[in-house]
Amino acid sequence: MxxxxxxxxxxxxxxxxxxxxxxxxxxxxxxxxxxxxxxxxxxxxxxxxxxxxxxxxxxxxxxxxxxxxxxxxxxxxxxxxxxxxxxxxxxxxxxxxxxxxxxxxxxxxxxxxxxxxxxxxxxxxxxxxxxDRQLRAWLWAREAMVPLNYGAPRAAATLAEQARHAAGSHPTAAATLAAAVAARAYALSHQPDQAREALAATDGFMDRLNASERADTWLTHGEQKHHVHLSHAFTALGDTQRARESQKRALELSAPTSSMTRTLLKIDAAACAHHDGDTEQACHRAIAALTALPADYRTGLVRRRAMDLYNSIPAQHHRLSAVRELRDILAP
Structure with missing residues (x-):
């Protein structure tokens, strides 16, 4: 104690x-x-x-x-x-x-x-x-999310593929997670064909997971987690319609106390708005998501995801008041 x-x-x-x-x-x-x-x-x-x-x-x-x-x-x-x-x-x-x-x-x-x-x-x-090979695969898949979320998607893809190999072809939580992380890594690496292959594998595993493997925990792979990964992958691919479908479903399945997850989904939604041409609306959404978040969560991964959105905005839009406000919120 x-x-x-x-x-x-x-x-x-x-x-x-x-x-x-x-x-x-x-x-x-x-x-x-x-x-x-x-x-x-x-x-x-x-x-x-x-x-x-x-x-x-x-x-x-x-x-x-x-x-x-x-x-x-x-x-x-x-x-x-x-x-x-x-x-x-x-x-x-x-x-x-x-x-x-x-x-x-x-x-x-x-x-x-x-x-x-x-x-x-x-x-x-x-x-x-x-x-325990499934545990080892799960760890490689989770470790891949470090480079994935902090600017090294190709390194993330390498780790995710290690995880996929270790997990094998049976429908397990580790195999599903590994394919999902690989899909996100390939999408961020501008390798759409590989991303869509991994997404298809993710869906195939998810459809065959047993009830215990579908629980909503860090160690398993529930439907909520599935759609969180799909949201990011489809957002990175620019497939905003499917991204929004997954964002909607993931938010429906996320508890009100899941502050970090809900914020990441809202930032994905903001990125979709930017991709579809409404940069001002994108910034307003990201600002609202960040300011509603408890201070303890407004760091690390959440800040990085919001910075990715800001960095994707062309310089000619940086004079917009909403873009400047987002920049100020993200300032160290």
Missing amino acids: KRRQLLRGALATGLTGTALTALTTARQSLDQALVADPLADLSDLEAATETYGYGYHGQPPTRVLADLVTDFAELRPLLLTTPQPVATRVRVCRTAGQMAGMVAIVLHDLGARKEARSWFTTAGRAAAESG
């Missing part, structure tokens, strides 16, 4: 040097521990991991990050204690891979790209030791 409170305090002012040091220490402790054998019952930590998978639930990302890292640190003694059955170590490593992956997701959302990649590396080591 004390560790959790200290980490929450360190993160309260953002990803400062102190907070990042604490995050690195927690990650490195597991890296060192992965060479040992774990202890007994993991039920509580497995249950905690399942709970974290349901996302932010209206909590600030930094608070979720503090809680995740605190529980993640509890895995270390399980890895250091010997001897243990192979099945127990598999459970420990799978839980470690899932938790570390979710820490990386939050760091990605906050804009801490370097730290997110480090946690994905740790998660990958744990997943590899667990022998």
Whole structure:
């Protein structure tokens, strides 16, 4: 409890040097521990991991990050204690891979790209030791979203294709996510044929997912998440009609507390308006979405997506008052 409170305090002012040091220490402790054998019952930590998978639930990302890292640190003694059955170590490593992956997701959302990649590396080591190929594929697909959302779509496509290969051809959440991320990466890389092939694969997997794989969590691939990915892919392709269909459906399925997701969808809608020639309306929509967002969420991924919209506006429109207002809101 004390560790959790200290980490929450360190993160309260953002990803400062102190907070990042604490995050690195927690990650490195597991890296060192992965060479040992774990202890007994993991039920509580497995249950905690399942709970974290349901996302932010209206909590600030930094608070979720503090809680995740605190529980993640509890895995270390399980890895250091010997001897243990192979099945127990598999459970420990799978839980470690899932938790570390979710820490990386939050760091990605906050804009801490370097730290997110480090946690994905740790998660990958744990997943590899667990022998869970679907978890490994899921982690590669999630990791691909770091370069995807921060300006390196070709690197994202490479990682997404790794994930697709690892996931295989069976309809799993990891296979569906990998195809969806690949579609977005190809769309942003101006490779429309590859993007549409990946989109077709995404739809095909989605149609065959079983109920447990369609749950609305970070670890699975529900209909809401499906349409969030389609929204971005079709927006990048300039297929604004299909993008708007997915935006509408995703918003219908998104809880009011899903502040970040709802804002990203609204920025996609603004980008569609710009693509269709109404730049002023696009800026007004983006401004409304950003100003309605709690301050804790108006950073990282959300800011980057809005910056992508601003940067796509030709210089001759920069004198419009709405464009200037969007620029001012996005100023550091």
